[in-house]
Amino acid sequence: MTTQLKLMPPPPVPDAADPLIALDREGWAVLPGLIDAAACDRLAALYGAPAGFRSHIHMARHGFGRGEYRYFAYPLPPLVEALRGMLYARLTPIANRWHERMGMTARFPADHAEFLARCHDAGQRRPTPLLLQYGAGDYNCLHQDLYGEHVFPLQVAVLLSAPEEDFTGGEFVLTEQRPRMQSRAAVVPLAKGDAVVFAVNARPVRGSRGDYRVTMRHGVSEIRSGRRHTLGVIFHDAA
Numbered sequence: 233m234t235t236q237l238k239l240m241p242p243p244p245v246p247d248a249a250d251p252l253i254a255l256d257r258e259g260w261a262v263l264p265g266l267i268d269a270a271a272c273d274r275l276a277a278l279y280g281a282p283a284g285f286r287s288h289i290h291m292a293r294h295g296f297g298r299g300e301y302r303y304f305a306y307p308l309p310p311l312v313e314a315l316r317g318m319l320y321a322r323l324t325p326i327a328n329r330w331h332e333r334m335g336m337t338a339r340f341p342a343d344h345a346e347f348l349a350r351c352h353d354a355g356q357r358r359p360t361p362l363l364l365q366y367g368a369g370d371y372n373c374l375h376q377d378l379y380g381e382h383v384f385p386l387q388v389a390v391l392l393s394a395p396e397e398d399f400t401g402g403e404f405v406l407t408e409q410r411p412r413m414q415s416r417a418a419v420v421p422l423a424k425g426d427a428v429v430f431a432v433n434a435r436p437v438r439g440s441r442g443d444y445r446v447t448m449r450h451g452v453s454e455i456r457s458g459r460r461h462t463l464g465v466i467f468h469d470a471a
Contacts, residue, residue: 260430267425272392276461279363299370303362320344323386333436333443351469356380360466372452379470392461394424399458409447
């Protein structure tokens with residue numbers, strides 16, 4: 233399976249052209265064309281091979297919305313494993329900076345395997361990368377993907393289907409709740425193969441008296457027609 237991996241190692245100084253610069257401003261950023269169309273199709277096709285997954289969730293049964301998803305089993309498919317490790321390495325400096333700004337003591341090692349060992353030692357041993365499938369009328373309620381004590385503060389969703397061709401509707405939505413303020417919503421524009429990087433739970437925001445935390449949630453609006461597939465890449469494992 234081939235793919236176009238366009239992320240590069242972190243630059244030694246901030247680069248205004250780096251799309252991840254938007255994370256500090258918005259709490260989310262888009263990585264355009266992270267994987268090519270052929271790789272998107274191959275990943276989406278895996279949904280029909282349940283032997284590669286550890287569990288199958290129907291959202292309506294749990295009040296999560298409508299639609300379904302499957303969590304991958306270990307070993308992960310090679311492309312998913314490669315993306316998870318590459319993205320973790322790129323995002324770790326940002327995650328550590330965010331924790332410092334929010335006064336949180338946890339820091340994240342440069343090597344993803346070392347972080348997973350920390351999760352596994354705490355009983356978080358179930359893999360969390362997943363494929364989501366939505367049909368007409370499906371949606372995903374606003375939520376956070378928290379699976380245990382050890383939480384990496386950023387995660388990634390890759391759109392595997394083409395808007396206005398494979399499906400209509402189904403926009404990726406984020407909300408942000410700042411202290412003593414009303415919630416702010418964002419609708420993230422994505423094309424097939426684009427990835428959105430976003431805060432799992434809280435992110436730091438600079439205020440007049442220093443940094444403070446804001447809480448974020450994410451979801452998907454109702455699909456009006458067609459079928460939508462997404463790859464979710466979460467860096468901590470589940471209890």
